[in-house]
Amino acid sequence: MPVLAEVGQHDLERSARILRARAGIVIGTHKHEMVARTLGLRTKGMGLRSVKEYLDHLEQNAHSPEWEAFVNAFTINHTAFFREQHHFDILAKFAQTRKKPFSVWCCAASTGEEPYTIAMTLRESCPQPDVGVSILATDIDTRAIERAREGVYSLERAQPVPEDYLKKYFQRGTGRHAGMVRAKPSIRDMIEFDTFNLLSANWPTDRKFDAIFCRNTMIYFDKPTQTRILERFAPVLKPGGLLFAGHSENFTYLTQAFRLQGQTVYELAER
Known part of the structure; x- marks a missing residue:
């Protein structure tokens, strides 16, 4: 199992740019811990050694199935019947x-x-x-x-x-x-x-x-x-x-x- 490198500030900022460009979603700095955890899990799931490799894969493969999982990981599904x-x-x-x-x-x-x-x-x-x-x-x-x-x-x-x-x-x-x-x-x-x-x-x-x-x-x-x-x-x-x-x-x-x-x-x- 690959050993994950620490998720650095550059990785966080880069992932935020990628997500915003792809889905328009803006991730606030107060969510950095959640973002870091998600990036670590997705990187591990793909068998890669670093978050940089993971983000490289996304940017170099516009039609990768991983895009779907990446965007899904940052969407918030808070809803209810007859809300408002x-x-x-x-x-x-x-x-x-x-x-x-x-x-x-x-x-x-x-x-x-x-x-x-x-x-x-x-x-x-x-x-x-x-x-x-x-x-x-x-x-x-x-x-x-x-x-x-x-x-x-x-x-x-x-x-x-x-x-x-x-x-x-x-x-x-x-x-x-x-x-x-x-x-x-x-x-x-x-x-x-x-x-x-x-x-x-x-x-x-x-x-x-x-x-x-x-x-x-x-x-x-x-x-x-x-x-x-x-x-x-x-x-x-x-x-x-x-x-x-x-x-x-x-x-x-x-x-x-x-x-x-x-x-x-x-x-x-x-x-």
């Missing part, structure tokens, strides 16, 4: 005012709690939700999207789901699956899951959305990157479309493309 309930109340009322097809993009879907909450909300608020109602759920973390696609959660994770929704939209596990629930096809089939990097050059420009959920994601980007992403959201929203942000995010001074409509909810400005 007022957003789903607004979405329900908004959906009732829009013509079909009605489409939502959840661009930081994590392990799926958010897109499934969107799906339940739309099933409850839209007449004939099986026709002309769709959700695109994406995330940069490939592992998180796989979990989201499976739609399996512990009862503890599903606790925020109202009991009547839990009965209507989830199957309870039995036997060795006791204590678990799985999203039923009635909401799973509404959602298209995929991996996507918000810094990618290839955006889903072939479709338009009525609403975009990008919550608690922009805080990991610097201001110029936030502005660039916001400007790219605008063309893929239908006129009057809504952008839902996280509770600690404020886009008011970053772009003229959106105007604040309510608490962390933005409306596409007229062009």
Whole structure:
């Protein structure tokens, strides 16, 4: 087993530059201990002797499978069902005012709690939700999207789901699956899951959305990157479309493309 060299300051700074260039994620200096531990584990996992060798491999191999593991290691999947309930109340009322097809993009879907909450909300608020109602759920973390696609959660994770929704939209596990629930096809089939990097050059420009959920994601980007992403959201929203942000995010001074409509909810400005 190779003996790992100490992770130096240069390695930390270099890894931060690489991560930022690839995924736009900014790692603060207060997370150096976590970064060093992650780099050590990834280096060891590849059988390399130094973090420098590991970072060399990434920079010299743009299509290496290790890129996926590297980015996944630094993504934070903090999410919950019906998180920030007022957003789903607004979405329900908004959906009732829009013509079909009605489409939502959840661009930081994590392990799926958010897109499934969107799906339940739309099933409850839209007449004939099986026709002309769709959700695109994406995330940069490939592992998180796989979990989201499976739609399996512990009862503890599903606790925020109202009991009547839990009965209507989830199957309870039995036997060795006791204590678990799985999203039923009635909401799973509404959602298209995929991996996507918000810094990618290839955006889903072939479709338009009525609403975009990008919550608690922009805080990991610097201001110029936030502005660039916001400007790219605008063309893929239908006129009057809504952008839902996280509770600690404020886009008011970053772009003229959106105007604040309510608490962390933005409306596409007229062009």
